[in-house]
Amino acid sequence: MLNSNALLSIVLIAISAVDATPLRREPASTLGFTHRVNARVANANIASVDRARAQAMQHTGSESMSKRAGSSSVSITNAATVYTAQVGVGSPATQYTLLIDTGSSNTWVGASTPYKRTDTSVDTGHSVSVAYGSGSFSGEEFLDTVTLSSGLVITGQSIGVASSTQGFNGVDGILGVGPTDLTVGTVSNTGAVPTVIDNLYSKGTIGTDALGVYFAPGSAGELTFGGSDSSKTTSSVNYVPLTTTSPSSFYWGIDQSITYGSSTILSTTAGIVDTGTTLILIATDAFNKYQSATGATLDSNTGLLMITSDQYANLQTLNFNIGGTTYGLTANGQIWPRSLNTDLGGNSNSIYLVVNDIGSNSGTGLDFINGYSFLQRFYSVYDTTNRQVGLATTSSTNAVSN
Incomplete structure (x- = not known):
């Protein structure tokens, strides 16, 4: 699915200065991830792949909130641009290769590497399901420890544990960093589900519920949890x-x-x-x-x-x-x-x-x-x-x- 050349490596840094809102100063924590361009997917050119994603997003507005969030048709598995990171779940942590997506907000695992329960795993008894157009997953919701890096550890994070997936060959799931409202209707008997960024903020790890993104043409960049990096x-x-x-x-x-x-x-x-x-x-x-x-x-x-x-x-x-x-x-x-x-x-x-x-x-x-x-x-x-x-x-x- 992800047959493409690695375009750049990006570093995630936990805390930096924010221009608008002062942040708590914490030691920086980093997590490397790769950014790839899928130039051709299923014999489609890059423009048509991007256009399909856009049209799926446009369709969002014609649906009710619960139907929209629960059955998002935004393509991620066939996206022209994809990001993957190594994310730990549980304690001791099992490492999963997750797609990073700003267009969806649920975090889930189990598409390839099976979910391994540990002492930190809590089954909520709720079902979870999200469709991404070209792919989908369904399964159970767990609360567990998610480790992005030594400085970015989230306890009690809602994650989906997939029992059925489609279109996620070569990756284990998704790290969702989109707006929180996109989770509405995805978990049974539940409203909005806090994202990993929401929980980093609510637990005081970062001072602002924000994500900074830096790219440089043809070279390394970074994601900053908690705001922006003035450097x-x-x-x-x-x-x-x-x-x-x-x-x-x-x-x-x-x-x-x-x-x-x-x-x-x-x-x-x-x-x-x-x-x-x-x-x-x-x-x-x-x-x-x-x-x-x-x-x-x-x-x-x-x-x-x-x-x-x-x-x-x-x-x-x-x-x-x-x-x-x-x-x-x-x-x-x-x-x-x-x-x-x-x-x-x-x-x-x-x-x-x-x-x-x-x-x-x-x-x-x-x-x-x-x-x-x-x-x-x-x-x-x-x-x-x-x-x-x-x-x-x-x-x-x-x-x-x-």
Whole structure:
């Protein structure tokens, strides 16, 4: 399932400074995990895989809260971008390889390595079930000790123990770090289920119920539990409130507009920030304007827009206007890393753009996804405590690495 080249290794650090809210200072704890790009899954190109994830997320808003959360159809097993970490469960801990997902929030094990009960295992007697579109699991809920690292140990964490799974070959389950509301309806006789980040916060291990994400093009990055790492940013973190527009409001949703040069291609609307989406997806009407402005042609093999060297030289900055702050994506930031062209089934000498079609015109309530291709240029913070998303520039914002 995960036949792809490792793109980068990312380090999770427990505590750092937060620009908006002071945090308790604790010794740093780290956990290494890998980030991979599944360029082709089931003979689908990377654009169609991302688009399928987006369309599943758009479908969320048409369902009731209990039905929506209990049967989420967001693809994770076939996601274009996947993250795995070694996570310990129990005492002594059994190590499990878990997918890290910001688009779902339940943590569960047992897809490959069987769950091993220890003295810390408590069977709640509740059933748990989540569908992810291309995969699913069902089983029992347990409370157990979850060890992310020596400094990130959670006692009494709700976990699913799978008795039936589909589509999770090569991994043991999921470490869910999405919004807590996505757990509603997934566990019988239970409302929302606290995520691992929620419990780190409630138990006082971290000072804010927040997650910071740092990517650097083609090199290592980190996740920060408890806030942001100021050593990775070149500006203050600017926060904006979560959008109230459905279905973006079920995820890490924000409001933004997009301009290409001086021309507006997407008026202010709601969408999401998502590490599990590889590309930058925008509404079809905005995508058509972008394609026309750049002169790009659609490459049927990769599903990406393709431009010539002359067109690349004339690319203008793509500006994301979020909460009164403009985040500019340079010409180099708009293209897929050329060293990875062949991983997509593309030509090594071609130039491909990372902006693509979400598959529907604006007005759905989820009109864009700022995915990995955006986030590798900007630091992002997902703050449950204050219901906000933060962004900052980094040394990679204007890098010429592609």
